[in-house]
Each structure stands twice: as C-alpha cells, then as structure tokens.
Amino acid sequence: MTLRGQLLRWLLLPLTLLFLVDAVGSYVVSRHLADRVYDGELLEIARELTLHVKPEGTTATFDLEKDAERTLLLDQYDEVHYAVRSRDGTRIAGDAEVPPAQPRAQPGPAFYDSELGGQPVRIVQLATTSGITVDVAETRVKRHGLVNAIMLGVIVPQLLLIVIAGVVLWAGVARGLAPLTHLSQAVASRSHVDLSAVRVPGVPGEVEPLIVAINDLMARLEEVLSHQSRFIADAAHQLRTPVAGLKAHVEVALREEDPAQAKQSIAHLYTAVERMSRLVAQLLSLARNEPTTVRKLELAPLDLSKLAFDVTMEWVPEAYRKNVDLGFEGVEPHVMIRGDAPRLTELINNLLDNAIRYSRDGGRVTVRVAAQPPRLAVSDDGPVIPVAERERIFERFHRLLGTQAGGSGLGLAIVQEIAKLHDATITLAEDADGVGNAFTVTFPG
Ligand SMILES: Nc1ncnc2c1ncn2[C@@H]1O[C@H](COP(=O)(O)OP(=O)(O)OP(=O)(O)O)[C@@H](O)[C@H]1O
C-alpha cells in the first residue's frame, strides 16, 4: 500500500466516523431545538382552548364558534387537531382521533410525541383545575423543516471539510514525496562508475538518513572498487617482468643445440616458473584476504598453541636444510582464540618462511605462544630490519634493498590482512636480546 493511501485512510476513516457521530448528535439536538421553538405556540393554542371550557359539575361544556376555531387552528404548514375531554375521558369537543389523555402525576402542560392518522404528531396536553383536559396535536411538517435546515447547515460544511482535507492531503503528500522521486531518478540515471555522493535538495528530514546511508554505501563501494582496480594494476605490473623472463628463458632453451646446455636452460626456466607460481599464489591470497572484500569470516574457537606448534613442525625439514635452529615455546598448554584456522596457518607460514629464508646460516628461529592477551611471536636472530623499514615492509611488493630473489614482497601484506580480519594487531620489534626481529601478532583478549 502506498504512503499516500495509508495517510488518506488514517485521516479519512476517523474523520468519517466522527462525522457520523456528529450527524446523529446534531439530529437529536436540532429536533429538540425545533420542539422548543414550536412547543410554545402549541401551548398557546391549548391555553386559548381552555378559555372556552365551562365546568358544570363533574363535566363541562365547550363553546367555540366554528370561525373562531378555524382561525385558532389555522397554520401555514401543519394540520392542528384538538380534543377536550372530561375527567372520565369522555370527549366533550374536538377530534376523536386525537390520542386520549395519558395519566399524569402533575397538573400543567405536558408535551409528547405520538401519531395521528398515520402521521407523526407533537401533542401538548393541558389539564384545568376542574380535571378537564385539552389535547392539541400538530403534525411535524414545520418542525421537520427546521431540523432539515439545521442539519443542512451543519452537515454540508463538515462534508466539504472532509473532502478538502482529503484533497489537501493528496496534494501535500505529492509535494512531500517529490524529493523521493527526484532521489530515485538521481540514483537510476547515474552511471555505474559514478560513486560520488547523491545530492537532492529540499528532502524532508525523514528522508535525510536514507540519503546519508546511500552515500555511505557509495563511499564504501568506491573504496572497494579503487582497492580492486589498484590490485589488478599492481598484479599486472608485477606479472609482466617474470613473464618476459620466462619468455627469454624459453627462447634460449629453444635455440640451444647442445643437449647439456639446453637442460641447464630448462633448469633456469623451472626456477623462474616456480618463482612465478609463488607470486601468483601470493597475489591470490592477497586478493582473498582483502578485508574490504571478505564477506563474512566464520571465526571459531581454536587452540592457538596447538595450531602454531603443528605449523612449526611442518617447517622443521626446511629449517634443517637451511641449517636453522627452529624452536617452539608454548608457555601455556592451551591458548584459546576465535579464528579461522586455514588463514591463521597461512599467517604463521608467511612469518616462518621469512624468518627461515632471511636468517643467516646457523641462525635461530623461535615461535612463542603466550596468553593474556593471546599472542604469537616469531623471532629470529638477525639480520635486524632497520627501524626506518619496520612499517614499510608490510606494504605490498616492498622488499628490503639487497634481499635475495625468490620472494614477491607480498607475504607481510597478507599477514597484516589476516591479522586485520581477526581484529588482531601485528608489531615488529627487535628480538629480546637485540640481535634479531620479533614479529608479534596480538589477538583480542
Ligand atoms: N624475518 C625477517 N628478517 C629479515 N628481513 C625480513 C624478515 N621478514 C621480512 N623481511 C624483509 O621484508 C621484506 C618483505 O617481506 P614479505 O614477506 O612481505 O615479502 P617477501 O618475503 O619478499 O615475499 P613473499 O613472502 O611474498 O614471497 C622481505 O623481502 C625482506 O626484505
């Protein structure tokens, strides 16, 4: 149902009900009023008639000339009838059809409604001191006329008022809703790349939050879109160099006549392909963990110490190959956090990959898990990352000058994204003994 329809219904329904109640009330009041106006005249006729009653013992005579009677009962609109009756109810004069006197407690005039010859009449009854009663009945034509006039004067303006209220409301709602129509036109006619704020002048206060919400959504979409287009540009740029390298290696291998040389070229090619597949994997992971595009992360309770221990154990063969002493220190047996196990595994893998890869020969790498607040630290014993670089190494594609080939510069960016998805913070500090680096991820407690 439209807003307009609802408003109209809520206004017109109660108004119509009020109108009906008022109409009934007005009718009752105007009928009463008409009786008050004309009852006096009727009583005058009854009084006049009593003047012609002459009591004689228990009965009486009534003496009124025909002409005088006609003049007395003459009325422009109504028929007037009367009856004079003795104490025992015998009619002395007048019209037999006038309803007989009704028993009353008090003397004096009494008015009541009745019927005469099928027509509604108003009757006044006057009792004289000698017990003679005079009833005068009058049809209700002029009384109805007055009631109708009053009703017309009251009802017509009220009906008009209701109609005018409806029309004004109809027009008012149309005016009030015009900014909404402008808003929907503004949004509909917009190009899909235009994410600037929507502006519609003159919107009512109630609609303002809707516009604020739309603009807020636009701003967030803008952020996500620019993130994504930046990512695609970065990825394309980063892939171009290794692809060119691959091509060169393939060309060299194809041109090689000597099978031994060709084999060596293919070995180079293999290394280049491996590096490239690492880059692609890291790019995908970066895209997958981008906080602005991750829809909903299902965080479940998990044991951080167990997870860190299991991941560390998988790196033992690699550490052994690199002659690195890899250790695990779990101060407490179970450190529970809410997290996404595959993503946290990836986070630890990236930190351990760095620590082992960039460690000196014979170096030492330690994974520590502690509670209150739950945290995980991966530390090595050098070389120390310069203080000036401690923030920048978390940026995409940023690598320290002179770092050996083999990495893509995305590992720490991925670590940071995953930390953000867990509301965790990551800090880099010198190792406790000041000779290495300690990457610490602190989870909300
Ligand atoms: N434990 C560490 N010791 C010394 N230098 C480090 C350490 N961890 C990271 N770095 C420096 O920070 C740079 C960025 O690390 P990051 O993990 O982001 O990228 P990467 O290791 O070069 O590539 P990727 O991890 O994507 O394969 C590295 O290139 C390296 O120069």
Ligand SMILES: [Mg+2]
């Ligand atoms: Mg790395």
